[in-house]
Amino acid sequence: MHKPALPVEETDTYQDQIRIVLVETSHSGNIGAVARAMKNMGLGNLWLVNPASFPDEASYARSAGASDVLDRAQVVSSLDEALADCVLVMGTSARGRKVPWPVTAPPEAAARAAQYAHQGRVAMVFGRESNGLSNDELQRCHYHIHVPSNPEYSSLNLAMAVQVICYELRMHYLRSLEEGESRPHLGSMVRPGDPGWDVPPASVGDVEGFFGHLESVLEAVEFHRRSNPRQLMPRLRRLFQRAHMDQMEINILRGVLTSVEKAVEARDGVGPDKATAADAADEGQDKDHV
The missing domain is CATH 3.40.1280.10 (SPOUT methyltransferase, trefoil knot domain)
Known part of the structure; x- marks a missing residue:
């Protein structure tokens, strides 16, 4: 039945x-x-x-x-x-x-x-x-x-x-x-470091290395200029720090940035119009107030 x-x-x-x-x-x-x-x-x-x-x-x-x-x-x-x-x-x-x-x-x-x-x-x-x-x-x-x-x-x-x-x-x-215990049934798991998360949280050094790498790549693609930084990097820093990234996520992002660097090197070998790209990046920053 x-x-x-x-x-x-x-x-x-x-x-x-x-x-x-x-x-x-x-x-x-x-x-x-x-x-x-x-x-x-x-x-x-x-x-x-x-x-x-x-x-x-x-x-x-x-x-x-x-x-x-x-x-x-x-x-x-x-x-x-x-x-x-x-x-x-x-x-x-x-x-x-x-x-x-x-x-x-x-x-x-x-x-x-x-x-x-x-x-x-x-x-x-x-x-x-x-x-x-x-x-x-x-x-x-x-x-x-x-x-x-x-x-x-x-x-x-x-x-x-x-x-x-x-x-x-x-x-x-x-x-x-779970009184007095670690609350395995009811405890939240929302970010790296919480019980059950599969990868340890990224260290401050790892995150700072990522930010340095990110800024370098943004300069290479002429989206960001240190001479006229506006608020781009602080806003990006706020965005990524809010994510509380783990070590694997940092590694993935660093891998993406490395791929972008290689693409830029290949592009520069062809000789694109860098001034045009830089002007477009400046216009984008002015429009978005970053």
């Missing part, structure tokens, strides 16, 4: 303490999409309260490789059964209630879920596609979770809502793993 799936990460640990509960889901494909959202974030404990149809081909097709989450899913006939052994219940709610109820945003909900997960099962409850959870069902929850979406278009489909909550659970879990 479905292809095998890779196992859910960290089964029977913190993630498995978090129970995703879907109440009376109308479309089985949405159950599959929820399973996929859960597995993306390392979760695998899915409970289904009186689904219209499950299991079926549509749910497995939409799961896109998360069939193991569906294989393990618990199907029960009432919300009571899904919540009976839980120590904390939080339900998603998109609208206000006559009786104010404790409301939390997804990040805070994830932190609270992690706290209680050490004591027992935690249920995150999602309602029907058409009208969510009933008032009676929401009153079974200790907290309501509100996703602060665009008030002019606030409705999320079921899998989207589950993805938002599971993402926050995942982020909280990763942060807990």
Whole structure:
């Protein structure tokens, strides 16, 4: 009926303490999409309260490789059964209630879920596609979770809502793993020297050598004159230093400049009109205010 799936990460640990509960889901494909959202974030404990149809081909097709989450899913006939052994219940709610109820945003909900997960099962409850959870069902929850979406278009489909909550659970879990460590999961890699970058950053000496080479080549092609420098080299220096180049990038650029030098030498051997080229370079600098 479905292809095998890779196992859910960290089964029977913190993630498995978090129970995703879907109440009376109308479309089985949405159950599959929820399973996929859960597995993306390392979760695998899915409970289904009186689904219209499950299991079926549509749910497995939409799961896109998360069939193991569906294989393990618990199907029960009432919300009571899904919540009976839980120590904390939080339900998603998109609208206000006559009786104010404790409301939390997804990040805070994830932190609270992690706290209680050490004591027992935690249920995150999602309602029907058409009208969510009933008032009676929401009153079974200790907290309501509100996703602060665009008030002019606030409705999320079921899998989207589950993805938002599971993402926050995942982020909280990763942060807990990396407290006091080097943050291999969450640390950014944006420039040479960051963990994971493949080449060391260029040294100041390497960069200065490149700038000297660049200025020499720009003079050779008569784009830049030391006697009338304007602001060309400071602006180019600002540009390249903003890039935080690595050693390989410096080597590539130096190789490009060397090729340009060879081309200039070949050109000079033919004897082009140097004055015309210089005038064009000056005109370009005046036009661009460099």
